Amino acid sequence: MRVLFATSEAYPLIKTGGLADVSGALPKALNNLAEFDGDIKILLPGYQAVLEKLRDVSPVATIEVLGQTCTLLMGKMPDSDTDVIAIQNTQLYERNGGPYSDKHGVEWLDNALRFGVLSRAASLLCSKHSPLQSWQPDLIQCNDWQTALAPAYMKLIDFSSTKSILSLHNLAFQGNFDVSWLKALELPIENFQISGFEYHGQISFLKAGLFYADKLSTVSPTYAHEIQTETFGFGLQGLLQIRKDDLTGILNGIDAEEWSPEKDSSLIKNYSASDLSGKAAVKKALQEQLGLHVDADAPLLGVVSRLTHQKGLDLLPKIMPQLIAQGCQFAILGSGDKALEASFNDLAQKTPAQVSMTIGYNEHLSHNIMAGCDMFVMPSRFEPCGLNQLYGLAYGTPPIVNATGGLADSVCDTNETTLNNDTATGFVMKSVSSASLLVTIEHALTIWKNKALWQRIQRNGMQQDIGWGSSAKAYLKLYEKTLSGH
Ligand code: ADP
Numbered sequence: 001m002r003v004l005f006a007t008s009e010a011y012p013l014i015k016t017g018g019l020a021d022v023s024g025a026l027p028k029a030l031n032n033l034a035e036f037d038g039d040i041k042i043l044l045p046g047y048q049a050v051l052e053k054l055r056d057v058s059p060v061a062t063i064e065v066l067g068q069t070c071t072l073l074m075g076k077m078p079d080s081d082t083d084v085i086a087i088q089n090t091q092l093y094e095r096n097g098g099p100y101s102d103k104h105g106v107e108w109l110d111n112a113l114r115f116g117v118l119s120r121a122a123s124l125l126c127s128k129h130s131p132l133q134s135w136q137p138d139l140i141q142c143n144d145w146q147t148a149l150a151p152a153y154m155k156l157i158d159f160s161s162t163k164s165i166l167s168l169h170n171l172a173f174q175g176n177f178d179v180s181w182l183k184a185l186e187l188p189i190e191n192f193q194i195s196g197f198e199y200h201g202q203i204s205f206l207k208a209g210l211f212y213a214d215k216l217s218t219v220s221p222t223y224a225h226e227i228q229t230e231t232f233g234f235g236l237q238g239l240l241q242i243r244k245d246d247l248t249g250i251l252n253g254i255d256a257e258e259w260s261p262e263k264d265s266s267l268i269k270n271y272s273a274s275d276l277s278g279k280a281a282v283k284k285a286l287q288e289q290l291g292l293h294v295d296a297d298a299p300l301l302g303v304v305s306r307l308t309h310q311k312g313l314d315l316l317p318k319i320m321p322q323l324i325a326q327g328c329q330f331a332i333l334g335s336g337d338k339a340l341e342a343s344f345n346d347l348a349q350k351t352p353a354q355v356s357m358t359i360g361y362n363e364h365l366s367h368n369i370m371a372g373c374d375m376f377v378m379p380s381r382f383e384p385c386g387l388n389q390l391y392g393l394a395y396g397t398p399p400i401v402n403a404t405g406g407l408a409d410s411v412c413d414t415n416e417t418t419l420n421n422d423t424a425t426g427f428v429m430k431s432v433s434s435a436s437l438l439v440t441i442e443h444a445l446t447i448w449k450n451k452a453l454w455q456r457i458q459r460n461g462m463q464q465d466i467g468w469g470s471s472a473k474a475y476l477k478l479y480e481k482t483l484s485g486h
């Protein structure tokens with residue numbers, strides 16, 4: 001089975017969020033699966049960081065897509081033997097800034113072309129005109145809007161026999177562009193209609209994928225249901241309802257080589273479910289590093305997140321003064337919404353011994369917050385899967401979450417029943433509000449004071465099987481189903 005895994009980011013080459021974690025880990029997990037008798041290659045743009053980090057690189061072909069001349073580079077992931085094909089085009093991808101926006105956060109104006117080229121190249125590799133004749137994929141897995149135009153090119157232009165899956169990591173990002181891009185994207189005008197890639201008068205990459213891909217998947221079973229409703233469907237719920245028999249929800253896993261308290265090289269001390277003592281050392285070091293009052297008895301709450309409406313962290317500043325008065329400390333890392341950054345900064349300036357706010361992206365600090373904190377706060381309004389709550393479970397840092405998407409599928413609320421049968425792993429809000437978040441955190445604080453009970457919750461989470469193994473098997477099943485046409 002030959003699989004082309006098309007994505008716009010993959011850890012450790014390039015990362016802005018969870019998509020990169022999944023794109024780095026899932027192909028690796030499939031390669032490690034005894035049942036997977038196949039060959040999976042990642043296709044992504046040759047951003048500067050990708051070109052710097054790829055191993056054993058060599059040019060394998062030159063292609064001309066959407067009027068752009070690109071070199072296909074074949075290489076390997078820095079940390080595994082997974083094959084990578086990078087599309088090199090200096091003008092399109094080697095820019096001073098992120099994959100989607102410049103260094104001030106302004107989206108690149110030609111994203112339609114940049115990801116049109118990625119999608120068009122993916123389709124070409126799945127066609128009889130592919131320059132890699134000896135490697136014709138049986139299946140392509142596309143991820144999010146950046147690669148979602150590939151199934152449209154495959155059906156409308158290349159008449160490809162390769163089967164396609166579109167995996168939805170976040171319906172809030174759709175890649176909708178002005179119709180004036182039609183020509184540059186070389187899309188047939190007759191398919192610019194409701195039964196095609198048209199969406200409210202625009203070209204929609206995501207809608208194209210939802211319409212033309214053979215199968216659809218998303219990153220948790222609950223999100224698969226939620227997106228068929230008006231509240232979570234971002235306008236695409238109608239099409240998703242029509243395609244519901246082709247839609248599967250598979251919960252993400254975590255890459256245990258990157259995220260395990262027993263092996264994590266970012267931590268000053270490692271620890272495990274059977275010996276949690278190292279966690280106290282990490283907490284102490286984190287408090288020192290962040291300028292917080294060093295106190296083992298002060299509950300330390302962590303946040304690592306994009307600061308956007310999705311993540312619900314605007315619910316937090318309002319209730320922090322009350323929690324600070326109760327002795328809580330906060331270690332916050334993230335960036336995004338400027339007003340929210342400022343609220344957290346304000347609190348950090350007023351009470352530096354109890355609140356630390358780090359604006360930016362910091363892989364090392366994110367691991368230390370995950371390990372050194374007592375609890376992890378993630379009150380997302382919607383969350384397709386979420387990886388941070390999974391990291392929280394693995395690191396004995398029980399997550400405090402809202403009951404949505406992958407959060408609902410991975411965190412079991414603490415109550416008398418779940419404490420008694422050892423299934424409690426975290427704390428789940430009853431509704432999305434500051435009041436509900438406060439009640440939930442206060443519940444967690446009460447239990448935290450009972451060390452024996454708290455350790456049971458920590459161990460329940462740490463002992464859960466949340467690696468990629470079973471999710472990779474579920475993807476393999478989906479691949480087989482897609483190939484058999486059922
Ligand atoms: P999303 O992809 O919606 O942002 P996820 O929980 O699926 O949410 O994944 C987020 C990933 O990005 C996690 O690996 C998390 O640790 C990481 N991350 C988010 N913000 C930061 C940050 N400021 N610094 C370091 N890592 C971050």
Ligand code: GLC
Nearest residue numbers: 018019169383384385386387
């Ligand atoms: C998106 C979602 C997040 C998910 C990640 C990886 O970024 O917001 O919930 O975990 O993709 O699938």
